[in-house]
Amino acid sequence: MEYKSAERARTALVKKGLNKNMKKNIIVGQSGGPTAAINASLAGIIRGAMQSSEIGEIYGALNGIEGLLKRNIIDLRKSIKTAEDYDRLAATPAMALGSCRFKLPAAPHEKYDEILQIFKDYNIGYFFYIGGNDSMDTVKQLSNFFKEKGENISCIGVPKTIDNDLPVTDHTPGFGSAAKYIAGSIAEIALDSGVYDMFSVIVAEIMGRHAGWLAAATVLARDAVGSAPQLIYLPEAPFDEERFIEKVKNYSKEKKLLIIAVSEGIKNKNGEYLSAAGASVDGFGHVALAGVGKYLEELIKEKVGCKVRSIEFSVLQRAAGHFASATDIAEALRIGEEAVRAATGGQTGVMMTFERVSNAPYLVNYGSVPIEKCANLEKTIPAGWIIDGCDVSKEMVEYLRPLTTGRAPYFEKDGMPSYLFLNKEIVSK
Amino acid sequence: MEYKSAERARTALVKKGLNKNMKKNIIVGQSGGPTAAINASLAGIIRGAMQSSEIGEIYGALNGIEGLLKRNIIDLRKSIKTAEDYDRLAATPAMALGSCRFKLPAAPHEKYDEILQIFKDYNIGYFFYIGGNDSMDTVKQLSNFFKEKGENISCIGVPKTIDNDLPVTDHTPGFGSAAKYIAGSIAEIALDSGVYDMFSVIVAEIMGRHAGWLAAATVLARDAVGSAPQLIYLPEAPFDEERFIEKVKNYSKEKKLLIIAVSEGIKNKNGEYLSAAGASVDGFGHVALAGVGKYLEELIKEKVGCKVRSIEFSVLQRAAGHFASATDIAEALRIGEEAVRAATGGQTGVMMTFERVSNAPYLVNYGSVPIEKCANLEKTIPAGWIIDGCDVSKEMVEYLRPLTTGRAPYFEKDGMPSYLFLNKEIVSK
Numbered sequence: 001m002e003y004k005s006a007e008r009a010r011t012a013l014v015k016k017g018l019n020k021n022m023k024k025n026i027i028v029g030q031s032g033g034p035t036a037a038i039n040a041s042l043a044g045i046i047r048g049a050m051q052s053s054e055i056g057e058i059y060g061a062l063n064g065i066e067g068l069l070k071r072n073i074i075d076l077r078k079s080i081k082t083a084e085d086y087d088r089l090a091a092t093p094a095m096a097l098g099s100c101r102f103k104l105p106a107a108p109h110e111k112y113d114e115i116l117q118i119f120k121d122y123n124i125g126y127f128f129y130i131g132g133n134d135s136m137d138t139v140k141q142l143s144n145f146f147k148e149k150g151e152n153i154s155c156i157g158v159p160k161t162i163d164n165d166l167p168v169t170d171h172t173p174g175f176g177s178a179a180k181y182i183a184g185s186i187a188e189i190a191l192d193s194g195v196y197d198m199f200s201v202i203v204a205e206i207m208g209r210h211a212g213w214l215a216a217a218t219v220l221a222r223d224a225v226g227s228a229p230q231l232i233y234l235p236e237a238p239f240d241e242e243r244f245i246e247k248v249k250n251y252s253k254e255k256k257l258l259i260i261a262v263s264e265g266i267k268n269k270n271g272e273y274l275s276a277a278g279a280s281v282d283g284f285g286h287v288a289l290a291g292v293g294k295y296l297e298e299l300i301k302e303k304v305g306c307k308v309r310s311i312e313f314s315v316l317q318r319a320a321g322h323f324a325s326a327t328d329i330a331e332a333l334r335i336g337e338e339a340v341r342a343a344t345g346g347q348t349g350v351m352m353t354f355e356r357v358s359n360a361p362y363l364v365n366y367g368s369v370p371i372e373k374c375a376n377l378e379k380t381i382p383a384g385w386i387i388d389g390c391d392v393s394k395e396m397v398e399y400l401r402p403l404t405t406g407r408a409p410y411f412e413k414d415g416m417p418s419y420l421f422l423n424k425e426i427v428s429k
Numbered sequence: 430m431e432y433k434s435a436e437r438a439r440t441a442l443v444k445k446g447l448n449k450n451m452k453k454n455i456i457v458g459q460s461g462g463p464t465a466a467i468n469a470s471l472a473g474i475i476r477g478a479m480q481s482s483e484i485g486e487i488y489g490a491l492n493g494i495e496g497l498l499k500r501n502i503i504d505l506r507k508s509i510k511t512a513e514d515y516d517r518l519a520a521t522p523a524m525a526l527g528s529c530r531f532k533l534p535a536a537p538h539e540k541y542d543e544i545l546q547i548f549k550d551y552n553i554g555y556f557f558y559i560g561g562n563d564s565m566d567t568v569k570q571l572s573n574f575f576k577e578k579g580e581n582i583s584c585i586g587v588p589k590t591i592d593n594d595l596p597v598t599d600h601t602p603g604f605g606s607a608a609k610y611i612a613g614s615i616a617e618i619a620l621d622s623g624v625y626d627m628f629s630v631i632v633a634e635i636m637g638r639h640a641g642w643l644a645a646a647t648v649l650a651r652d653a654v655g656s657a658p659q660l661i662y663l664p665e666a667p668f669d670e671e672r673f674i675e676k677v678k679n680y681s682k683e684k685k686l687l688i689i690a691v692s693e694g695i696k697n698k699n700g701e702y703l704s705a706a707g708a709s710v711d712g713f714g715h716v717a718l719a720g721v722g723k724y725l726e727e728l729i730k731e732k733v734g735c736k737v738r739s740i741e742f743s744v745l746q747r748a749a750g751h752f753a754s755a756t757d758i759a760e761a762l763r764i765g766e767e768a769v770r771a772a773t774g775g776q777t778g779v780m781m782t783f784e785r786v787s788n789a790p791y792l793v794n795y796g797s798v799p800i801e802k803c804a805n806l807e808k809t810i811p812a813g814w815i816i817d818g819c820d821v822s823k824e825m826v827e828y829l830r831p832l833t834t835g836r837a838p839y840f841e842k843d844g845m846p847s848y849l850f851l852n853k854e855i856v857s858k
Contacts, residue, residue, distance in 0.1 A: 034621045063626045094620035101625070180844055184751055187846055191523035192463045192748035196530070197492045224845040314740045319621035322613055323751050325844065404844030415609055415754060415833030416653040417616055 024125020025057040026340070027073065030160075031064035031131035031138070032101070034094035034315075035174025036181075036324040036408075037332035038160045039420075041130050042096060043089040044336020045158070046076050051337075054344050059122060062424065064100035064131075065138055069114060071428070073122065078423040087409050088420035090329055093321035096422050104138050112145045119153055121429040126154045126343040130336075132161035132172075136351055136375040143349035143371065154343040157351035157371055158335060162318045164213035167379040168369045169353035173335060174318075176328030176403035179217035181320040182206055182313060183404065186259060187224035189311065194228075194257040200307040201248065201258045201300055204229070205293030207317055209265035211380045212236055214317070216392045217400050218261035228259040235265035236381045237389040239274060244296075245303045247390065252306055264292055322417060326406025331364070338366040351375075362402035453554020454486040455769070456502065459589075460493035460560035460567070461530070463523035463744075464603025465610075465753040465837075466761035467589045468849075470559050471525060472518040473765020474587070475505050480766075483773050488551060491853065493529035493558075494567055498543060500857070502551065507852040516838050517849035519762055522750035525851050533567050541574045548582055550858040555583045555772040559765075561590035561601075565780055565804040572778035572800065583772040586780035586800055587764060591747045593642035596808040597798045598782035602764060603747075605757030605832035608646035610749040611635055611742060612833065615688060616653035618740065623657075623686040629736040630677065630687045630729055634722030636746055637692040639664055640809045643746070645821045646829050647690035657688040664694035665810045666818040668703060673725075674732045676819065681735055693721055751846060755835025760793070767795040780804075791831035 026049050030038055042060075049055045058076040061068035074097075080086060089096060104111060119127070129139050136157045143155035159166050162178035186204060193202050206215040212234025221228055230251060233239055251258040267273055274292045293310035300308045331354065339352050350368035357363035385396045411418040455478050459467055471489075478484045487505040490497035503526075509515060518525060533540060548556070558568050565586045572584035588595045591607035615633060622631050635644040641663025650657055659680060662668055680687040696702055703721045722739035729737045760783065768781050779797040786792035814825045840847040 030624075034624055063624075067626070092620070093617055095624045098626060099624035183844075184846055185745055185749075187848075188522055188748045188750060189744055191521070191750075191848065192744045195459075195463055195492075195524045195528035197496070197527060220845055223843055224848060309743070311743045311745070312741070314738070315618055315621045316614055316740070316745075319617045320614075321617060321620075327844075401843055406844065407839070407841065410836070412836065414649075414652055414830055415612075415756075415835065416649055417613055419616075419620070419653060 023054060023056040025059060025123045026055055026126040026128065027059040027061055027068070027119070027122065027124050028076070028097070028128045028130065029061040029064045029068060030095040030097045030099055031129060031135040032099060032161065033132070034099065034319045035160050035162050036093040036177035036319055036321045037174040037328050038094070038130055039092045039096045040090035040329045040332035041158050041160060041173055041336040043086045044333040045128050045340055046080055047086055048337035048340025052340060052344055055126070056123070059124070059427065060097045060422065063098040064102060065104060066100035066102040067098065068118060069111065071118060071426070073427050074422060074424050075427050076422065078425070079420065085420055088411050088418065090333055091321055091324070091408060091410050092419040093319035096420070103134050104141050107141055107145050112142070115142065116146070116149065116151065124153060126156070128156050128158055128339055128343070130158040130160050132159070132163070132166065133376060133378065136166070136371055139351070140349060140371040140375045147348070154348040156339045156343050156347065157374070158339050159351055160332070162214060163208055163211055165211035165378045165380070166374055167377045168373050169351070170356040170364065171354055171403055173328060173332035175213065177320065177324035177408070178214055178317050179220070179400060180325040180404035181323045182214055182317050183217050183220035184323060185313065186218045186221040186229055186261065190221065190225040190228040190257065190259055197255065198307070199252050199255055199258070201260065203260045203262060203293045203296045203300070203308065203310040205262055205264055205291050205310060205312045207313070208235060208263040210235055210378055212263040213381065215261050215263040216381060216396055219392050219397055220400055220404060228257065229261040230258055231260045231390045232392055233260070233262040233266050233390060234381060234386060235263050235267060236383070237386050238269040239266045240269065240389065241299070245299070248300055248304050252304060260296065262292055262296060266292060322410055324408035325404045326408045327403055329408035335366060342368050359398050359402060362405070452483060452485040454488060454552045455484055455555040455557065456488040456490055456497070456548070456551065456553050457505070457526070457557045457559065458490040458493045458497060459524040459526045459528055460558060460564040461528060461590065462561070463528065463748045464589050464591050465522040465606035465748055465750045466603040466757050467523070467559055468521045468525045469519035469758045469761035470587050470589060470602055470765040472515045473762040474557050474769055475509055476515055477766035477769025481769060481773055484555070485552070488553070488856065489526045489851065492527040493531060494533060495529035495531040496527065497547065498540065500547060502856050503851060503853050504856050505851065507854070508849065514849055517840050517847065519758055520750055520753070520838050520840055521848040522748035525849070532563050533570050536570055536574050541571070544571065545575070545578065545580065553582060555585070557585050557587055557768055557772070559587040559589050561588070561592070561595065562805060562807065565595070565800055568780070569778060569800040569804045576778070583775070583777040585768045585772050585776065586803070587768045588780055589761070591643060592637055592640055594640035594807045594809070595803055596806045597802050598780070599785040599793065600783055600832055602757060602761035604642065606749065606753040606837070607643055607746050608649070608829060609754040609833035610752045611643055611746050612646050612649035613752060614742065615647045615650040615658055615690065619650065619654040619657040619686065619688055626684065627736070628681050628684055628687070630689065632689045632691060632722045632725045632729070632737065632739040633658070634691055634693055634739060634741045636742070637664060638694040639807055641665055641692040641694070642810065644690050644692040645810060645825055648821050648826055649829055649833060657686065658690040659687055660689045660819045661821055662689070662691040662695050662819060663810060663815060664692050664696060665812070666815050667698040668695045669698065669818065670728070674728070677729055677733050681733060689725070691721055691725060695721060751839055753837035754833045755837045756832055758837035764795060771797050788827050788831060791834070
């Protein structure tokens with residue numbers, strides 16, 4: 001008999017019952033900020049693991065590495081009873097396992113030995129960490145540590161971030177849903193604030209400290225409502241206050257609504273955040289760092305003197321499961337399944353990736369890259385995709401559009417979302 | 430032949446072609462603040478008018494009474510070509526006809542004569558105004574004026590407001606969708622901000638100057654996520670800062686997220702707005718409020734010293750067509766059709782209403798009341814439905830739940846909403 005891969009060979013052995021001891025358990029954790037798609041990747045990993053004859057128990061670490069170190073470990077098979085449970089988990093925003101903001105100290109450090117001991121106690125052969133930049137660093141550190149120790153534990157990073165700032169991968173699960181929510185909401189704001197027959201300005205402040213992908217995604221609102229947002233400011237291009245005011249004044253000549261989309265992380269030509277400059281004193285005498293939206297609102301009031309309102313999408317933009325992109329959720333599920341395949345196929349120290357084949361029809365391949373190529377690196381918007389410091393190009397639109405397509409499944413009971421909550425009973429070993 | 434009503438008699442005459450001159454035109458306007466359901470009522474009026482053999486042209490006034498006075502009048506038949514167009518119009522949030530914040534001066538005033546002349550020029554027999562409190566006042570004034578002049582022009586008020594503060598009617602179109610968006614978003618915020626294993630506070634500021642129905646609706650989030658929001662503050666109950674801080678301190682003993690829902694219009698025991706420092710006045714002389722969320726955020730920071738974030742739903746809560754309630758949109762459509770039936774049945778000077786028959790199964794009847802009973806009056810939350818100044822009762826939950834049920838139809842193209850925009854070509858007479 002011939003087998004094309006080590007994976008299949010091992011699967012066959014397990015199937016024949018020749019090597020029952022080869023069955024290893026998996027553990028999954030989630031880390032960093034929430035997205036609408038991060039549980040879809042968790043659902044994908046659970047599904048992939050259930051489909052694999054090489055995998056025994058499916059564990060989840062509560063609150064990422066932090067909970068793992070406390071042995072806050074649960075049995076994920078207990079929460080998935082029906083096929084619909086996957087879909088309900090995938091439709092549940094934020095982290096079903098909880099999150100942490102804990103970064104492993106550089107090795108050597110006793111915490112690595114602690115983790116190894118925990119993995120041995122739970123017979124872990126595969127570790128999956130769903131997260132952003134910092135989480136990929138954790139995967140890299142652990143993978144290197146296990147290799148050095150000669151331990152055969154696969155460590156796979158599954159990307160997620162609404163910011164879309166992870167390198168190598170074409171885009172990141174969670175981004176498409178946040179982009180859809182933000183652009184769709186901008187379209188609704190345009191209808192809402194455009195009902196009066198007068199000039200007024202809306203400044204929409206959008207997440208993104210260093211990379212402006214989310215603010216750039218507001219360009220899609222033009223597909224729905226025409227010209228809004230008319231101006232888009234990104235952290236990748238220095239912000240010129242005088243030119244900005246001049247542009248707003250020009251728009252004020254038209255008797256209609258002007259919508260300005262702005263990344264929270266825009267900076268002036270000296271590289272200083274605009275929000276820091278806009279500090280004000282609150283009712284309690286504290287210096288409050290005003291958001292950039294509020295700052296620009298005050299600036300427009302002062303320099304143009306028109307009706308202006310700033311809107312902050314705040315945390316709503318990262319967990320809007322009710323308005324998630326079908327494409328995003330489907331891809332997040334699939335990348336989870338592919339991560340299990342990569343792990344059982346012998347990979348370690350890699351991050352899963354999307355490679356875009358074409359925009360129309362939209363096609364991606366699933367792959368993986370050595371995690372050194374991703375950890376602690378940021379992908380910002382190419383300079384050529386930014387127009388005149390206040391707009392984005394056709395290439396950007398073509399890049400973005402497929403990622404927001406379709407409405408993801410959403411479950412309701414009596415008008416409210418029906419989420420899947422995990423059974424969080426701790427499994428002690 | 431016998432006919433049960435004047436309406437049927439006239440319909441029969443028209444059908445027989447005996448009295449072609451009886452065919453009158455209708456005109457519709459929209460006024461006040463946007464909702465997700467106000468175009469559904471417009472679609473209902475158009476549908477009702479198209480079904481009636483007594484109605485000729487179907488006109489729309491752009492920007493309410495203000496545009497009507499400028500003869501900015503369009504032909505609504507031109508925009509509805511297919512059955513789906515109604516549904517797309519109903520799924521388009523905010524005012525397809527545009528809005529105004531113009532209140533007719535008390536009669537006698539030359540503006541009434543101007544309107545009468547315009548109605549004569551356009552052969553208007555029926556006037557429909559979709560709006561809130563101030564719009565109902567306009568309907569009342571015009572209806573009285575036409576009666577005094579002996580003019581047979583029916584004036585019907587079709588209620589809308591996210592605030593749910595119109596009296597007599599059980600609830601108001603637009604409220605259910607806003608309630609669904611707000612409560613659903615609170616559930617998502619609870620998942621999002623609950624991912625870390627620590628105590629933190631979210632203060633969600635919700636629209637509602639005098640009536641707290643929308644903030645009260647956040648109670649429905651508990652159906653999805655358990656306890657959040659734990660505290661609900663309404664304008665109907667005086668806000669006690671000391672007791673508030675005491676409660677937050679008590680919650681801080683539990684290591685989890687605390688969500689506080691607060692109406693923008695809450696007042697202290699002296700009846701002063703908590704955000705009074707930032708008060709300004711809009712075109713109707715209403716005090717425009719901003720910042721009670723921010724105020725409480727700063728208060729908690731100072732007195733409790735924990736992690737706290739305030740979130741303002743801002744205009745998103747009134748035009749979230751993507752998350753509208755199926756019940757609300759269906760009722761808004763139907764009340765529009767019923768308004769046409771009331772008008773052709775000879776009614777004038779009335780506001781259309783819902784009368785609730787039962788909660789389970791949820792049943793309403795459609796009716797109408799003399800507009801004097803509604804104009805310039807506000808419906809606030811019954812004292813018995815408020816618990817301890819910081820929560821709402823079971824009766825409130827039973828009242829609210831049916832109004833948010835189901836997802837309204839929503840149309841997309843390439844991932845973005847596909848709205849119906851009206852043909853705004855002016856019809857000159």
